[in-house]
Amino acid sequence: MDNTKLGNFEAIALILIITINHIILNFSKTIISRTGSGSALNILFVGILLLLFVELLLFLFKHFPKLDILDISEYLGGKTLKIITGILFIGYYIVFASILLRSFSENLKIIYLDKLPITIIIIIFIIAITYANKLGFSVISKVNMLFLPIIAFCMLFVFLANIKNYNLSGIFPLLGNGAQSTFILGLSNLFAFSSISILYFLPPLVKDNSFRKIARISTILSIILFFLGIFAFLCLFSFLRNSEEIMALYLASRYIEFGRFFQRLDAVFLLIWTIGVISYLCIITSLSINIFKKISNITNSKALVYCLAGIIYIISLIPKNISQTNYIEINIFKYIVFILILGYSLFILIFANIRKRLGGGKNKKTS
Amino acid sequence: MAKIKKLRKIFLNIFIILIISILIFSLSGCYSAQSIDDLTYAIALGIDKGDHNNLAITVQFTFPNASEGGSAGETAPTIINTVECSSINSGISLLNSYTSKEINLSHCKIIVFSEELATLGIGEEIFTLSNQVEIRPDSNIIISKSSAKEYIENSKPELENLVAKYYELTSYSQEYVGFTENITLSDFFNKLNTNYIEPTAILGNGKKLNIPTSNNSNDSNDELNIVAGQIPITEYNRESEYLGLAVFKEDSMVGELTAIETMFHLILTNNFESGIITLSNPLKENSTIDVALYSHKDTSIKTELINSSPFSSIDINLNARLLSVDQNSGDFGTKEIKELESLINSFLQKSILNYLYKTSKEFESDIDGIGKNLLTKFKTMDEWNNYDWSNNYKNTFFDVNVNTNVKSSFLLSS
Numbered sequence: 001m002d003n004t005k006l007g008n009f010e011a012i013a014l015i016l017i018i019t020i021n022h023i024i025l026n027f028s029k030t031i032i033s034r035t036g037s038g039s040a041l042n043i044l045f046v047g048i049l050l051l052l053f054v055e056l057l058l059f060l061f062k063h064f065p066k067l068d069i070l071d072i073s074e075y076l077g078g079k080t081l082k083i084i085t086g087i088l089f090i091g092y093y094i095v096f097a098s099i100l101l102r103s104f105s106e107n108l109k110i111i112y113l114d115k116l117p118i119t120i121i122i123i124i125f126i127i128a129i130t131y132a133n134k135l136g137f138s139v140i141s142k143v144n145m146l147f148l149p150i151i152a153f154c155m156l157f158v159f160l161a162n163i164k165n166y167n168l169s170g171i172f173p174l175l176g177n178g179a180q181s182t183f184i185l186g187l188s189n190l191f192a193f194s195s196i197s198i199l200y201f202l203p204p205l206v207k208d209n210s211f212r213k214i215a216r217i218s219t220i221l222s223i224i225l226f227f228l229g230i231f232a233f234l235c236l237f238s239f240l241r242n243s244e245e246i247m248a249l250y251l252a253s254r255y256i257e258f259g260r261f262f263q264r265l266d267a268v269f270l271l272i273w274t275i276g277v278i279s280y281l282c283i284i285t286s287l288s289i290n291i292f293k294k295i296s297n298i299t300n301s302k303a304l305v306y307c308l309a310g311i312i313y314i315i316s317l318i319p320k321n322i323s324q325t326n327y328i329e330i331n332i333f334k335y336i337v338f339i340l341i342l343g344y345s346l347f348i349l350i351f352a353n354i355r356k357r358l359g360g361g362k363n364k365k366t367s
Numbered sequence: 368m369a370k371i372k373k374l375r376k377i378f379l380n381i382f383i384i385l386i387i388s389i390l391i392f393s394l395s396g397c398y399s400a401q402s403i404d405d406l407t408y409a410i411a412l413g414i415d416k417g418d419h420n421n422l423a424i425t426v427q428f429t430f431p432n433a434s435e436g437g438s439a440g441e442t443a444p445t446i447i448n449t450v451e452c453s454s455i456n457s458g459i460s461l462l463n464s465y466t467s468k469e470i471n472l473s474h475c476k477i478i479v480f481s482e483e484l485a486t487l488g489i490g491e492e493i494f495t496l497s498n499q500v501e502i503r504p505d506s507n508i509i510i511s512k513s514s515a516k517e518y519i520e521n522s523k524p525e526l527e528n529l530v531a532k533y534y535e536l537t538s539y540s541q542e543y544v545g546f547t548e549n550i551t552l553s554d555f556f557n558k559l560n561t562n563y564i565e566p567t568a569i570l571g572n573g574k575k576l577n578i579p580t581s582n583n584s585n586d587s588n589d590e591l592n593i594v595a596g597q598i599p600i601t602e603y604n605r606e607s608e609y610l611g612l613a614v615f616k617e618d619s620m621v622g623e624l625t626a627i628e629t630m631f632h633l634i635l636t637n638n639f640e641s642g643i644i645t646l647s648n649p650l651k652e653n654s655t656i657d658v659a660l661y662s663h664k665d666t667s668i669k670t671e672l673i674n675s676s677p678f679s680s681i682d683i684n685l686n687a688r689l690l691s692v693d694q695n696s697g698d699f700g701t702k703e704i705k706e707l708e709s710l711i712n713s714f715l716q717k718s719i720l721n722y723l724y725k726t727s728k729e730f731e732s733d734i735d736g737i738g739k740n741l742l743t744k745f746k747t748m749d750e751w752n753n754y755d756w757s758n759n760y761k762n763t764f765f766d767v768n769v770n771t772n773v774k775s776s777f778l779l780s781s
Contacts, residue, residue, distance in 0.1 A: 036748050111500055127387055169563060172742035173751055238561040254504050255553060263505070 005207045008214055010141045013148040014202075014283055015218035016225070018195035020151055021280040023229045024273050025100055027192045029248050030330050031230060035186045038176020039230045042186040047223035050193050053342065054219045057199060058212050060349035063356050069200035069345055070294050076352040085348065086295035089197070090288045092340055094308060096333055097284040098315035101125055103325045104277050105316070107246045111270065119317065125278060126313045132282040133289065133305040140282045151276040154269050155225070158249060159232040161256040166235035191337040193222055200345055201287060249273070285309070407468035410445070410531040411522070412455075413479045413515030414492055420451040422484075422492075424458030425516040426470065429531060445530050449516055455495050472501040476534035478508055478552065479515040479571065482613070482620060490559060490618030497556045504553035507538050509571040510613035510620060512596055517573030521606040537609065538569060545633050545642035546591075546610050546626040563738035563756055565616055567632070570623050571609035572596030590645075591627035616732040616757070624722075631715075631722045634683055635735040637665045643690065646714055649706050657690035658711060663772065670740040670763075677763040679737050683719070687711060687773045704773050715769040723765045733760045 006014070028039075035042040064072050069089075074082035105121040113121055132140055175182050196219065203211050233248045236255065250273075253266040285308050293301045319325045413425030430444040448465065452458035463470050478496060480489050496502050511518035524533035538549040550568050558566035576596035590599070594611040612624040612632065624632060633639035641661050648654040664684035671678050687708075726734055738756040745751040 038747075114500075124391065131383070131387075167557075167739070169561075169736075169739035169742050172739075173745045173747050174743075175746045176748055178747045178749065238557050257505065264503070 006141055006202075006205050007145075008206070008210050008217075010145045011202060011206050011210070011214045012218045012221070013145045014141060015195045015198050015214075016152065016221055017144055017148055017276065017280050017283065018198065019193070019222040019225055020148075020155060020276055021100065022192055022195070023155065023225060024247060024249050024276060025103055025329075026247050026249075027329075028226070028229045028233050031189045031192060032233060034177075034189065035182050036176035037171055037173055037234060038178075038182035038186070039189075040171045040227065040234060041174055042176070042182045042189055043192075043223070043227050043230050045183055046187065046189050046193075047227065049187070050190060050196070050223065051216075051219060054196060054199070054215050057196075057346070057349065058215055060346075060353050061203060061211070063353055064203075066204050068202070068204050069348065070291065071204075072352045073348055076348055076355060081348075083295045085345075086291045088340055088344065089200075090291050092197075092336060093284045093288045093291075094311055095315055096329075096336075097281055098312045099319070099325055099328050099333070101277070101281060101312065102316040102319055103322070103329065104274075106322050106325065107250070108270070108274070110246055111250065112267075122313060122316050125281060126309050128278045129281050129285050129312070130305055130309045132278070133285050133309075134302060137286045137290065140279075140286050144279045144283060147275055147279055151272055151279075152225070154272045155249065156228070158253050158256065158269060159228055161258070162232065162236055162252055165255050166232070167238075168235060170234035170236070170238060171231065188334055188338070190342065191334040192226060193219075194333075194337045194341055195222060197337075197341045197345075198287070200341075201290070281312070285312070405468055406471040407466055408474045409470055409472050410474055410534060411477045411479065411519050412472070412475050413449075413481075413511075413519045414455065414484060414489075415481045415515045416484045416487070417451040421453045422455065422458060423449055423451050423516065424455060424462070425449040425479075425519055426459075426462055427519050427530070428466075428470075429474075429529075443529050447516075447520060455492060472499060473503065474531065475502055475506050476531055478502075478506050479511050479518050480509070480568075481515045482510055482512050483514075485510045485568075485613060485615075485620035488618045493552070493556055493559060493618065496552060502552065504556075505551045507534070508550050508552055508555045508568040509609060510568045511571045511573050512576075512594070513573035515573075518571050518607050519573070521573045523605045523607075525604055541633065541638070542640050545630040545639055547629055548612055548633060548638060550612070559615075559618060562752065563733070563742055564736040565614070565732040565734050565757075566618075567615060567624075567734050568613045568620075569609050570595045570611040570613045571607065573607050575603075575606055575608075591630075592625045594623050594625055612734075614726070614730050614732050614734055616730065621732055622730045627718070628722050628725070631719045632735060634662075634685070634719070635666055635668070635681065635723075637662075644711075644714070646710055649710055650703060655691070656707075658707075658773075659688045659690050660711075660771070661686040661688070668735075668737060668740050670737055670744075672741070672744060677737070677741060677759060678766070679723075679740070679763055680766045681719075681723075681768065683715065683767065683769045685715075685769070685771045687771050689773065708771050708773050711771045711773070712769040715771070716767050719767050719769070720765055723763075723767070727761050727763050727765075731758075731761045733757075737763060 031043065032039045061067075064075070067075075070082050070086055073085040077084075101122060102118075105118055105125065108121055109116065109118055132143070196215075199215050199218075202214065206214060229249070232252065236252055237248060250266060250270065253269045254264075256265050257263040285305070288308055289301050289304050292298075292304060298304075319328065407428050409426045409428055411425075411427040413427075415423040415425070417423040426448050428446045428448070430446060448462055450458045450461045450465075452461055459470055459472075480492070484492075493508075496506075497504075509518070522530065522533070524530055527533040527536070538547070541547055541549050547569050548567065550566075555566045555568060558564050572595035574596065593599075595609050598608055598610055610626050610629075612629050613620050614622040614624060627644070630639065630642045630644075633642075639660075639662050641659060643657055643659050645655050645657050648656040663686045666684070667682040669680045671680075689707075723735070726732055733756070738760065741754075741756065742751060745754065
């Protein structure tokens with residue numbers, strides 16, 4: 001990753017593009033299938049908890065200015081812990097980027113490219129990722145910043161253009177499958193906000209004093225976007241709770257019509273969301289390269305692009321069908337987010353803070 | 368040297384972009400080498416109960432290049448094929464092996480089910496159709512009192528050259544008549560998957576029925592107590608028509624709404640725009656007066672549980688204008704207008720009450736979404752499911768309050 005610092009909007013866009021991709025790729029449906037009509041209330045509750053979690057992160061990062069989770073791991077447990085943390089994050093990013101790529105490609109195949117083999121669809125994305133990563137992180141983040149408003153606008157447009165089709169009864173009964181399901185079991189819906197994992201790597205990339213602002217704004221915007229998504233899907237689709245279907249956002253876009261003349265706008269949205277998915281994959285790959293570069297101390301990381309692109313391609317072809325990708329997304333992904341992002345990384349930060357308080361640590365970086 | 372290196376890099380980038388572009392276009396061309404000439408577009412899909420198999424699927428295609436030939440005013444020809452099959456998909460496959468082109472359903476405007484099949488249940492077919500990417504969610508769902516095949520065969524547009532255009536426009540009559548509703552596949556599918564509202568579909572008929580004879584009733588709106596096939600048109604070229612709605616309980620058809628009942632349904636579901644009713648003239652004996660009704664405010668429905676029985680209180684607000692005036696209309700003062708308003712209110716109140724009790728006692732089907740107003744009274748889905756609204760709707764009591772404002776007549780105002 002080059003040394004240029006990210007602007008505030010650039011950094012917020014990095015986090016938001018992941019949230020938007022999670023909405024595009026049906027994470028909202030996973031939430032709704034667990035908490036039913038209580039999902040709107042659940043996402044507000046989970047959102048408040050997320051804000052508290054981010055505040056806790058900011059507090060813990062306060063004593064380690066300009067250091068990311070890898071530097072802090074090194075401070076706490078030396079090179080070994082740094083490598084373990086790096087490998088865990090690379091594994092997490094690459095595996096789930098691959099699964100999401102497969103999921104989106106399968107959806108594209110169902111909708112428009114039914115005669116094109118999945119291998120070809122995926123390879124087109126891989127070519128895009130490889131080429132973009134050759135240009136560097138700075139270019140990726142700037143292009144992402146350029147496309148994010150368009151992608152976000154399209155998503156909001158789908159929600160707003162469907163207002164006449166909304167049925168507010170979808171959000172009732174407010175507690176959905178019960179208070180326990182909404183507030184206790186529904187806590188697992190925090191996985192949808194896995195985009196906050198970027199926050200662990202953001203401090204050295206952003207300008208002085210802007211990390212706190214970026215973290216708060218991006219978290220609030222992510223919660224708003226998810227709430228709007230869930231609210232819209234609950235009001236639009238009564239069948240979302242008990243059926244397996246492709247991207248709910250695409251289904252919503254099929255409902256849009258303005259009079260008798262402007263109909264069938266879904267193809268335009270799909271093209272724009274494809275750009276969003278490419279942007280997301282480029283960011284994840286670039287971030288993984290950066291992590292690898294940090295833990296291995298290699299100087300020229302450009303060749304790594306081919307290697308990671310190849311790995312993403314292979315992993316994305318492993319699931320046999322959509323059912324398997326859904327299973328990984330819903331069951332495995334959820335727990336890994338909890339263990340790695342909300343558990344492991346938080347513990348590293350807590351113990352590093354304790355060590356610092358106790359006056360330990362000889363690493364110059366923390367001074 | 369540095370300049371050459373830079374140039375080489377630019378050329379390399381151009382070369383890579385060129386190769387990728389060629390690959391993308393050539394590969395997509397190879398794998399989906401399908402031009403518009405290779406496809407045949409179905410504009411209507413009819414589903415009947417089969418004689419020798421589960422289903423009989425009728426597909427109406429536009430004639431290839433139909434829009435090019437033919438003189439003005441001549442209806443573009445269509446082709447109708449029927450196949451007996453076990454399911455919709457197998458039927459389409461069998462037809463695909465028969466036709467020279469691949470059948471594409473992305474321009475299918477209407478999906479017609481026969482009443483015979485609808486009474487047995489069409490849930491499986493609706494799920495199958497909703498699962499198809501090609502079929503648009505805005506395709507209309509029609510239940511034909513005759514066979515679906517007959518409905519499609521007799522749909523010969525008189526004012527349109529293209530059958531597809533005729534299918535597209537006809538359901539919009541809801542906007543200016545209110546005798547049917549523009550029910551789409553997505554509407555039907557959504558309602559089929561909820562437990563607080565039941566689905567309806569457009570009621571059609573592929574053949575004319577006997578026109579009901581007048582029973583000398585004093586109620587002028589008896590002429591609107593008709594369903595598809597009974598429109599008293601005495602000279603016509605087209606036998607297919609649609610009027611009223613088919614009422615479903617879950618996925619089975621349980622009854623039908625007449626033209627005027629459909630208007631009441633639209634008023635209660637806030638889909639009403641305008642319609643006409645005929646009343647006895649309060650100022651002149653043996654004379655009727657036509658009133659155009661317009662939507663004013665959304666209908667408010669409040670449902671409560673009183674001693675565990677549902678009680679629904681409905682407030683309807685409409686605007687009205689007089690359509691029929693004569694030389695005595697000048698006598699319409701404030702008092703007469705009030706008298707007319709109360710006449711309209713009492714007529715609508717009585718008729719809507721009858722309609723609501725018909726849906727609850729006879730059909731036991733909540734097509735007006737009375738139940739969704741009860742949802743807020745329950746905390747969880749389990750509580751709501753245990754209440755079993757679908758079976759409790761028949762116990763509902765209604766109180767209807769209609770408030771009509773007669774604005775004026777049109778050009779010859781009083």
